Amino acid sequence: MTDPSKQTWFTEIFGDEGTSFGLEITEKLHEEQTQYQFLEVYDTKTFGKLMVLDGCVMLTSRDNFLYHEMMSHPALFTHPNPKKVAIIGGGDCGTLREVLKHPGVERCTQIDIDEKVTWASQQWFPELCDANDDPRAELLFDDGIAWVKNCAPGSMDVIIIDSTDPVGPAEGLFAVDFYKDCLKALKPEGLLVQQSESPLLHSDSIIKKIHLDMADAGFQQCHTLPFPQPVYPTGWWSCTMASPHGSVTHFRESDAAAKAFETQYYNLEIHRGALAMPEFMKRALSK
Amino acid sequence: MTDPSKQTWFTEIFGDEGTSFGLEITEKLHEEQTQYQFLEVYDTKTFGKLMVLDGCVMLTSRDNFLYHEMMSHPALFTHPNPKKVAIIGGGDCGTLREVLKHPGVERCTQIDIDEKVTWASQQWFPELCDANDDPRAELLFDDGIAWVKNCAPGSMDVIIIDSTDPVGPAEGLFAVDFYKDCLKALKPEGLLVQQSESPLLHSDSIIKKIHLDMADAGFQQCHTLPFPQPVYPTGWWSCTMASPHGSVTHFRESDAAAKAFETQYYNLEIHRGALAMPEFMKRALSK
Numbered sequence: 107m108t109d110p111s112k113q114t115w116f117t118e119i120f121g122d123e124g125t126s127f128g129l130e131i132t133e134k135l136h137e138e139q140t141q142y143q144f145l146e147v148y149d150t151k152t153f154g155k156l157m158v159l160d161g162c163v164m165l166t167s168r169d170n171f172l173y174h175e176m177m178s179h180p181a182l183f184t185h186p187n188p189k190k191v192a193i194i195g196g197g198d199c200g201t202l203r204e205v206l207k208h209p210g211v212e213r214c215t216q217i218d219i220d221e222k223v224t225w226a227s228q229q230w231f232p233e234l235c236d237a238n239d240d241p242r243a244e245l246l247f248d249d250g251i252a253w254v255k256n257c258a259p260g261s262m263d264v265i266i267i268d269s270t271d272p273v274g275p276a277e278g279l280f281a282v283d284f285y286k287d288c289l290k291a292l293k294p295e296g297l298l299v300q301q302s303e304s305p306l307l308h309s310d311s312i313i314k315k316i317h318l319d320m321a322d323a324g325f326q327q328c329h330t331l332p333f334p335q336p337v338y339p340t341g342w343w344s345c346t347m348a349s350p351h352g353s354v355t356h357f358r359e360s361d362a363a364a365k366a367f368e369t370q371y372y373n374l375e376i377h378r379g380a381l382a383m384p385e386f387m388k389r390a391l392s393k
Numbered sequence: 394m395t396d397p398s399k400q401t402w403f404t405e406i407f408g409d410e411g412t413s414f415g416l417e418i419t420e421k422l423h424e425e426q427t428q429y430q431f432l433e434v435y436d437t438k439t440f441g442k443l444m445v446l447d448g449c450v451m452l453t454s455r456d457n458f459l460y461h462e463m464m465s466h467p468a469l470f471t472h473p474n475p476k477k478v479a480i481i482g483g484g485d486c487g488t489l490r491e492v493l494k495h496p497g498v499e500r501c502t503q504i505d506i507d508e509k510v511t512w513a514s515q516q517w518f519p520e521l522c523d524a525n526d527d528p529r530a531e532l533l534f535d536d537g538i539a540w541v542k543n544c545a546p547g548s549m550d551v552i553i554i555d556s557t558d559p560v561g562p563a564e565g566l567f568a569v570d571f572y573k574d575c576l577k578a579l580k581p582e583g584l585l586v587q588q589s590e591s592p593l594l595h596s597d598s599i600i601k602k603i604h605l606d607m608a609d610a611g612f613q614q615c616h617t618l619p620f621p622q623p624v625y626p627t628g629w630w631s632c633t634m635a636s637p638h639g640s641v642t643h644f645r646e647s648d649a650a651a652k653a654f655e656t657q658y659y660n661l662e663i664h665r666g667a668l669a670m671p672e673f674m675k676r677a678l679s680k
Contacts, residue, residue, distance in 0.1 A: 115413065124439030125623075126402065126415035152411030169593060169627075306456060306623055334621060334629040336412075336593055340456075341628015342621040371671045379666025384658045 116148055116156060118163050120339045123307055127163065127337065129153055135230060140222040142275055147230050153337070155230045157198065159223070159270060163337045165198055167231060171370040173301075174200035174234075176333040177345055179372045180380060181264050181299040182208050183365075184347065184357040188263040189213070192291075194250035194279060196268035197223030200234040205266070206242060207367040213242055219275065221247035251278050257291035265292060267300040272312060280316065285323035289350055297354065298325065302346040304339050305332045309390035313344065317391055320348040329354045330387070331380040333371075355381050403435055403443060405450050407626045410594055414450065414624065416440055422517060427509040429562055434517050440624070442517045444485065446510070446557060450624045452485055454518060458657040460588075461487035461521075463620040464632055466659045467667060468551050468586040469495050470652075471634065471644040475550040476500070479578075481537035481566060483555035484510030487521040492553070493529060494654040500529055506562065508534035538565050544578035552579060554587040559599060567603065572610035576637055584641065585612065589633040591626050592619045596677035600631065604678055607635045616641045617674070618667040620658070642668050 117128035130151040137146045146158040154167025165173070178201050182188050189212040191205050197218030205214045218224060224245065228235045237243055246253065254265070265288050272280035280300075288298050298320070303312045313330055320328045328348035335343035347354040363374040383391075404415035417438040424433045433445040441454025452460070465488050469475050476499040478492050484505030492501045505511060511532065515522045524530055533540065541552070552575050559567035567587075575585050585607070590599045600617055607615045615635035622630035634641040650661040670678075 117413065117415075119415075124417035124437060126404065126413070126417075128404075128406075128413035128415070130411035130413075150411060306621070332621070334593070334619070334627070336627035336629060340621070340623035342623060368672075370673045373669070373672050373675075375669035376671060379669035382660070382662030382666035384663060385655075385660050386657045388660075 116150075116158065116163075118161065123339055125339060127339070129156055129163075129166070129337070131156065136226065138222065140220050142220045145222055145226060147226055157226060157231070160274065162270065164270070165200065165231070166337055167233075169336050170198075170200050170234070172333055172335050173343065174204050175369050175372040176331065176380065177201050177266055177268055177299060177301060178204035179362070179369065180331055180345070180357065180377050181266065181297050181347055182211070183362045183377065184354055185264055185297050186295060186358070190262050191215070191264045191266065192217065192254070192257070192262055193266045193268050194254065195270070195276070196266065197221075198227040198231060198234055199224060199238055200231070201266060201268045202243060203234055203237040206237040206240050209366070211242060213244060215244040215246060217246045217248050217250040217253045219247065219249055251284055251287070254284065254287045254291050257287075259290050260293050262291045262296055263293055264297050264299065267298070269301060271303070280312070280319070282319045282322045285320050285325065285348075289324050292350060294351060296350060298348040300346045300348075302330055302344045305330070305342055305344050305384065305387055306340045309387045313346065313387075314391055316346050320346070325349060326351050327354050329381065330383070330391070332384070332387075333380055403437075403445065403450075405448065410626055412626060414626070416443055416450075416453070416624070418443065423513065425509065427507050429507045432509055432513055434513055444513060444518070447561065449557065451557070452487065452518070453624050454520075456623045457485075457487050457521070459620055459622050460630065461491050462656050462659040463618065463667065464488050464553055464555055464586060464588060465491035466649075466656065467618055467632070467644065467664050468553065468584050468634055469498070470649045470664065471641055472551055472584050473582060473645070477549050478502070478551045478553065479504065479541070479544070479549055480553045480555050481541065482557070482563070483553065484508075485514040485518060485521055486511060486525055487518070488553055488555045489530060490521055490524040493524040493527050496653070498529060500531060502531040502533060504533045504535050504537040504540045506534065506536055538571055538574070541571065541574045541578050544574075546577050547580050549578045549583055550580055551584045551586065554585070556588060558590070567599070567606070569606045569609045572607050572612065572635075576611050579637060581638060583637060585635040587633045587635075589617055589631045592617070592629055592631050592671065592674055593627045596674045600633065600674075601678055601680075603633050607633070612636060613638050614641050616668065617670070617678070619671070619674075620667055
């Protein structure tokens with residue numbers, strides 16, 4: 107056991123996966139046991155600030171743009187005219203910020219159960235919170251599953267499930283019943299997006315189950331979009347988009363090309379490219 | 394210091410980058426100081442076999458397909474009719490195997506300075522060596538820089554630089570003089586491909602320098618294709634393709650769609666997608 111005062115690395119061990127990932131840290135900025143999880147914030151040597159929940163890397167300043175942009179822009183440019191958006195989880199507010207870059211969005215409601223995550227993000231990731239005061243933003247600290255269940259039927263354009271892994275508190279967000287409630291809350295042309303783990307590690311397991319569960323819940327089409335995410339296991343992550351009726355592989359290409367806001371990763375070609383499915387994933391998902 | 398007999402993790406620390414990556418190992422299968430580098434082979438819990446050179450992860454059984462397919466198929470489907478291919482480095486023979494899946498290739502010469510790498514691959518990664526006995530394969534253990542310098546001018550269709558990082562023995566493979574020799578060795582419609590490190594970490598440094606050096610050497614067009622590679626730093630890697638005259642962003646799409654061989658990652662859509670450039674890379678490379 108290293109002397110904690112001399113600890114210079116934060117290392118996350120993915121026991122089941124037999125891999126580990128570490129970041130060199132310069133300072134522990136905060137730790138607390140919230141009502142729901144153990145929250146830590148570090149300063150790192152090369153990745154900016156680092157937020158950790160229950161020992162799992164959540165995000166760093168340097169590379170969170172990949173995840174946040176890919177959880178929002180593909181869905182928002184696939185929906186014909188998204189006005190009402192809900193984010194389940196997403197307490198760091200990075201997805202909220204990306205969603206509100208779309209001028210047509212009239213309301214974006216973020217429902218995270220743990221307000222301490224948002225508090226920590228406001229302290230140490232203020233750049234992710236610069237849309238929190240946007241009059242179109244609504245920040246709720248509540249149970250996302252219950253919120254969706256109680257949502258007015260046919261009221262939402264896009265629901266984004268920006269959750270932790272499908273174990274512990276987020277387990278109920280990877281389930282047929284929850285997807286059914288999402289379907290009910292969505293308008294007919296609505297879209298559901300779920301963070302869906304690593305293509306290399308989880309195509310045969312979690313991603314396949316998400317596809318089956320979304321189909322069971324009544325979604326007609328779903329598609330998984332891979333993208334890089336260095337601080338998550340394998341550095342390769344994905345989101346899965348589902349539609350009650352329409353297509354999730356066609357999008358408003360000219361609007362994406364003419365977007366009036368800055369991104370660091372997303373653009374028209376990246377969106378098209380993210381729709382490409384590696385051979386091994388095609389096989390895993392068609393079995 | 395852990396007792397080596399009890400060591401259960403192989404962890405590579407990327408000091409300059411402030412990150413580390415580890416794999417849980419079950420057994421050390423081999424170690425030796427070759428004439429050029431320190432070579433280790435491990436069995437891992439979840440990634441199959443692992444080869445390490447001078448402490449750096451080179452490849453694992455589980456995910457090497459990403460790198461080897463992307464170092465070969467995009468270039469071979471971009472060239473109009475590749476017949477003569479050279480691989481500089483590539484001693485594990487994984488790129489050779491992918492190249493020889495193309496029936497039009499008449500000769501593929503692999504020039505790696507260290508025959509022990511190929512020996513180790515034959516022992517522990519036999520699946521990567523299943524084309525070594527192909528009559529079109531030529532395995533040379535020699536200095537790749539000298540080989541290219543002495544190559545008959547205008548004799549090669551594709552040169553693939555499948556090297557380690559631009560430090561130590563491979564440093565000379567990331568240099569204007571070497572690219573000039575490659576240009577001379579290539580036919581007018583030839584293509585050069587170089588492994589080009591991590592988009593997140595190196596767009597502003599190594600990748601930008603490769604682009605400038607290739608242009609200085611006389612290549613008219615070059616383009617970097619990102620792809621996932623979990624066991625390399627950030628899990629996100631790239632190759633850079635360069636052409637003396639023509640385009641490197643158009644390729645034989647119908648041939649790629651109709652390819653008569655199996656791949657695990659590469660296909661038509663993946664190739665198109667890999668040509669997409671993230672916003673931050675566009676900015677870094679246009680400065």
